[in-house]
Amino acid sequence: MTFENTAVAQDSHFLHPWHPFDYYKDHGPSFMVEGKGCHLYDENGKAYLDAVGGLWCTNIGMGRQEMADVISEQAVKLCYANPFGNLSSLPAAHLSAKLAELAPKHLGHVYYGGGGSDVLDSAFRIIQYYQNCRSKPQKKHFVARDRAYHGTTYAMASMGGIASNRSTDLDFITETIHHISAPYYYRNAAPGMTEEEYTDSLVKEFTAKIDQLGGPDKVAAFYAEPVMGGGGVIVPPKGYLQRMGRVCKDNDILFVADEVVTGFGRLGHWFASASEFGLEPDIIAVAKGLTSGYQPLGAGLLSDQIWSVISEYGRGRVLTNGYTYSAHTVACAAALKNIEIFERERILAHVMDVGSYFEEQIKTLSDLDIIGDVRGLKFMMGIEFVSNKRTKDLFPESAGIAMRITKASLQRGLIVRPAGHLNIMSPALIMNRADVDFCVRVLRESIEATMSDLRKEGLWSPHGR
Ligand SMILES: Cc1ncc(COP(=O)(O)O)c(C=O)c1O
Numbered sequence: 059m060t061f062e063n064t065a066v067a068q069d070s071h072f073l074h075p076w077h078p079f080d081y082y083k084d085h086g087p088s089f090m091v092e093g094k095g096c097h098l099y100d101e102n103g104k105a106y107l108d109a110v111g112g113l114w115c116t117n118i119g120m121g122r123q124e125m126a127d128v129i130s131e132q133a134v135k136l137c138y139a140n141p142f143g144n145l146s147s148l149p150a151a152h153l154s155a156k157l158a159e160l161a162p163k164h165l166g167h168v169y170y171g172g173g174g175s176d177v178l179d180s181a182f183r184i185i186q187y188y189q190n191c192r193s194k195p196q197k198k199h200f201v202a203r204d205r206a207y208h209g210t211t212y213a214m215a216s217m218g219g220i221a222s223n224r225s226t227d228l229d230f231i232t233e234t235i236h237h238i239s240a241p242y243y244y245r246n247a248a249p250g251m252t253e254e255e256y257t258d259s260l261v262k263e264f265t266a267k268i269d270q271l272g273g274p275d276k277v278a279a280f281y282a283e284p285v286m287g288g289g290g291v292i293v294p295p296k297g298y299l300q301r302m303g304r305v306c307k308d309n310d311i312l313f314v315a316d317e318v319v320t321g322f323g324r325l326g327h328w329f330a331s332a333s334e335f336g337l338e339p340d341i342i343a344v345a346k347g348l349t350s351g352y353q354p355l356g357a358g359l360l361s362d363q364i365w366s367v368i369s370e371y372g373r374g375r376v377l378t379n380g381y382t383y384s385a386h387t388v389a390c391a392a393a394l395k396n397i398e399i400f401e402r403e404r405i406l407a408h409v410m411d412v413g414s415y416f417e418e419q420i421k422t423l424s425d426l427d428i429i430g431d432v433r434g435l436k437f438m439m440g441i442e443f444v445s446n447k448r449t450k451d452l453f454p455e456s457a458g459i460a461m462r463i464t465k466a467s468l469q470r471g472l473i474v475r476p477a478g479h480l481n482i483m484s485p486a487l488i489m490n491r492a493d494v495d496f497c498v499r500v501l502r503e504s505i506e507a508t509m510s511d512l513r514k515e516g517l518w519s520p521h522g523r
Pocket residue numbers: 172173174175176178207208209210283287288316317318319345346
């Protein structure tokens with residue numbers, strides 16, 4: 059299909075996610091028209107290295123003919139199959155078995171959604187059902203963290219903890235969803251505190267929250283991204299996830315690992331919670347890299363323990379949850395091909411090599427005067443800007459620091475994402491070393507140019523360091 063060049067007018071009918079009403083009115087929509095590998099191309103054919111990877115998702119890279127072929131073949135053969143009850147499809151069955159094979163051994167049962175939000179939302183409902191099946195109907199409180207992002211269904215937006223997403227113009231569930239601190243050592247640890255002491259304080263806060271909610275009999279589950287993404291690429295202090303996992307196990311609280319970003323290779327593993335952090339979650343949610351953006355699909359992996367409760371104690375009941383498009387045939391076929399490409403091209407090993415180089419090279423930017431912290435792992439990195447390195451003071455919102463650097467980078471052919479006082483990078487996992495060098499060089503130039511602008515505008519001075 060070719061699209062006529064009337065798109066700007068057409069787009070005004072589209073309510074975008076995070077629709078910026080004023081900005082949209084003034085600037086209109088912005089388009090990319092083609093993607094190949096880790097590059098995007100605009101209407102004039104200008105190339106950009108997409109260090110955002112779409113939105114943390116184009117993991118195997120864009121424009122692969124064999125992905126298009128498998129999608130086309132499946133669409134012609136069986137474009138849709140009703141997944142309700144005992145009805146199934148070959149792509150759904152094969153993908154479920156493949157995910158069970160790749161996942162930690164105890165996570166052998168899979169359900170599906172169209173992306174991350176609805177899979178995590180289904181986990182919320184499955185957990186309520188699980189607690190009811192085992193005659194623990196009082197166990198209904200959920201704990202999440204400040205700065206968390208788990209999507210935007212009503213329950214998952216309520217689970218979220220990014221302050222700017224919790225507008226007073228929107229409603230949230232507050233009776234059964236509660237928050238504790240993010241493991242944000244750079245900004246929240248008391249001066250002089252070691253990582254271990256900081257972790258102690260976070261674990262204490264969690265146990266105090268459980269007590270405050272009425273004890274373990276009242277708390278159903280804890281939701282956590284192994285490395286927090288949209289909330290600021292926050293890598294937890296060593297041992298934090300294992301210790302939070304221990305608190306969950308000791309108190310019969312389920313641990314939901316939101317691996318929508320960290321799964322499917324971003325940190326060099328199929329699932330990072332177990333392989334990178336030694337955690338044994340009860341549910342893992344994946345989406346994004348599961349199809350590398352070629353089709354919308356999310357999957358939740360359930361532990362054998364949850365499965366045995368909902369299938370044995372749940373006898374005579376039906377779990378009335380799922381969607382018309384759960385395990386969509388075309389999306390499942392795309393996921394299977396995506397996994398085949400990961401395996402054939404040894405993409406996890408590539409991330410261990412070039413992702414480590416990316417991490418190391420991005421960290422070299424930390425000598426710049428307005429960079430307070432550079433953090434992340436492999437192909438998931440964030441740069442936090444400060445007006446003063448020593449005091450860690452932030453720039454005023456009105457300076458729009460991250461957006462300035464995004465714009466400066468864009469002019470130079472690089473896409474990085476602004477998020478509060480950070481720029482975030484999550485490129486396609488197939489980037490090579492030359493792509494990494496380009497990205498780091500352009501970022502350095504863009505940050506230096508921005509520092510010079512800020513100085514000229516009287517918004518910053520290097521003496522404030
Ligand atoms: C960690 C995390 N969880 C859940 C979601 C929601 O996924 P989706 O937008 O596919 O619903 C996202 C999206 O960015 C995410 O980053």
